[in-house]
Amino acid sequence: MSLTSALNTAQSIFNNTGTQSSVVSNNISNSSNSDYVRRQAMITTSLNGAQVVKISRAQEDALMRQWLKASAQDSGQQTLLSGLTDLKSIMGGNDYETSPATYLKTFQEKLQAFRTSPSSTIAAQSAITAAQDVANSLNNASTSVQAVRQGADKEIGTQVSTLNTLLAQFKTANDAVKSATSTGGDANDALDERDKILKQISSIVGVNAVDRSNGDMALYTTDGTVVFDTIPRTVTFVAQDTYTAQTKGNGVYIDGVLLASGTGSTTSSQGSLQSLLQVRDDIAPKFQSQLDEIAKSLVSMFSESDGGTPATTAPGLFVWKTSAGADGDVPTTPDVIAGISATISVNTAVITNQGGDPMKLRDGSISGLTNLNTTNSSGFSDNLDALFTKMNTAQTFSSDAGLSSNVNILSYAQNSLGWLEQYRSDATTASENTSAALSRSTEAYSNETGVNLDEELTLLLDIEQSYKAATKILNAVDEMLKSLLDIAS
Template sequence: MSLTAAMKTAQSSFSNVGLQSAVASKNIANASNPNYARRAAVLATASSGATVVETQRAQNEALLKQNLLSISKSSGQDTLLSGLTQMKMMLGGEDYELSPSTYLAKLRDNLQTFADKPNEVSLAETVVSDAVDVANSLNSTSLALQKARAEADADIDTSVTELNRLLSEFQTYNDKVRQGTAAGTDVNDALDQRDKLLTDISSIIGVTTVTRTNNDLALYTSDGTVLFETVPRAVSFQPTTTYTATVEGNQILIDGVPVQAGTGGNTSARGSLPALLQLRDHTAPTFQAQLDEISRGLINMFSENGDDGLFVRNGVAVGDDLTVTAVVPGLSTVIKVNPDVITSQGGNAMLLRDGINTTYNVNGDASFSDLLNNYTTAFETPTTFAPEAAIDTTGTILAFSTGSVGWLEQNRSAATTASDDKNALLGRTQEALQNVTSVSLDEELSLLLDLEQSYKASAKLVSAVDEMITSLLQAAG
């Protein structure tokens, strides 16, 4: 090897070591950054030896796509589970002690006791108090349910705003990647930022990616709607501030196409938006229909000759025929106990025994219990409920109210199991992706030690060449 060739080799080695050390140092500095993909300096053979030709970014397209899918599924499932848990808390939590079914069972038991002792005023007062508890439970649960729908609507509005922001930012980095790839410049930092935005977007709405010329990405929703193609598509939503049982929320539109709501306890929703739509437009309204059907059943059970008796429909036209099997939206919000039997409102609790609108106890007998026995029998008599309530259409009112709790618990249980499964899958997917892309401090420090030895070898080569040149000059005189 000539002295000139030796010097060129040493010079190339110094350059390579410097570039490789810079890459290793950057990796170490970003070891704790979950959005950073490890870099590696790629060497190629040249006339003067090896040389760094590019800085390569660790990536795995298949694992990235699977990770995006897992994120969207997990986000949608967790959003649904959160809403179902909130609905459970409306009923008192683990034991459902605030549910209408709990108060109905208590009303039935004390009504039977009153029927056995119809002359006890205190028992009449107890039954009326139980009835007030039932009505209050239906009222408060219905109001809380509509509040939850309004909160879901507000969350949708916030998520849509955030999604539009993320898509706009995605365009910025996608343009950098596309233009840099075409120009042959380093686009690794832009790729890191673009992948981070992808994960944020997928938690809001499920996305699939298509790679095009110059590493350009096009984004589509899980159902095929264009989300981003060179420029972001408009995501629009008009929020609704106040919800009642008769109010329907507005659609979410992506490029003019409605977003579809998720279905089932193990929801099909990919991302938080479809899950929020499921809660607002399907889960909560179904539960509302169940509460309204319980209210309709109660008013019918205690009616007197077609008129409202113990329970009245405050704000709902008395002329409405509640004997027809159909949901009356919002009935559970307005059902009340007839003030004619509430002592604190100037009423008389014993009218429950004698008749509120029609006098059944015409002789004023203290032992008269026919009307009370009819009420207790009604608790055991099957009736028909509307199919919109999504539980058994025929059964007693107690069975129906218990079935409502069972329906909620079944959905929440399915959502809990699915959430555990989807989060576990997400954890494994993220781990697999990080094994490919994340920085290992041990590996980087080991590489730095190797580079140090390479630097020392190059330095020795330069020192040897220097000594040979010095000896040559001295010999030449």
């Protein structure tokens, strides 16, 4: 080896170790950054010696696609579970202390006590108070269900705005990747940034990423709707200011295509947006319908009739308001009356502090149509017996509410709680599964693309040894040159 070639070799080693040290240092400084993909200086050997030809990025496209899918599924499942937990909280704690079923059971007990002691003013007042508790629980539950829907609607608006912002940022990063790729520049930082944004997008709406020439990438929803293709597609949504049982939420449109809501306790949602739509438009409205069916049944069950042909009926113990604010009649429709649970109340004719007489419940004279206690007997209990029997008699409920119709009202109210709890329990199990799947995907992806400090530090030691070897070559060449100069002199 000539002195010139030895110097060239040393210079090549210095250049290579400098580049390698820079790459390893960058890896180490980003070891805690989950959005950073490990770099490696690729060295090749030719007639001109060893040299760094490129900085390679340890990207694993298959693992990335699997991570995006797991992330979208977990985000959707966790969002659904959060909405179901909010609905459960409306009913109180684990014992459902504030649920209509709890207050209905108490009311039934008070009604039983009243029919046993029909002359007792205290028993009458206790039954009326228990009836007020039932009505108030239905009112509060209905209001809270609509608050959950409104909260979901607001969150949808926030996430749509965030999604549009992320898509704009994705275009900037994608353009940077294409520019660097076409000019032969370093696209690694731009790729990291694009992947980071892609991860955030997938948690809102599940997407399939399609690689194209020149480093370009296009995004599509799982059902094929274009989300990004050269330019971001607009995501639109109009939020509602207030929610009632009659309110229908607006849809989310991606590039003019309606985004479907999720279905099932193990939700089909890909991303949080579809689960928010599921809570707002499916689960909460169905729970609202169950509350409305309980209220409708109460109004009908405790209504009063004059016994004529044809009979004239009117609401008795329980009354309600229509959506227009008018006093409601005795419900005759087999369908759900949307929002009746929000307006049901106890007739003022039996409320003492409003000038009413609780004994009218005993006598069947609340509406003023008739008085069943014609002899004004203090021991009259026929009407109370009939009302108690009705509460234990199977009723017909609308199938639109999603529950069995051939049960009594207390069983129906308890079945409503069971429906919600079963839905939440199944969603909890599914959320544990999606969380575990995401954890495994994250670990697999990180193992392939993340920075391992032990490996980097070991590599740094190897680079140091290469640097030392280069210095020894340089020192040897220096000694030889000195010897030659000494001979020449």
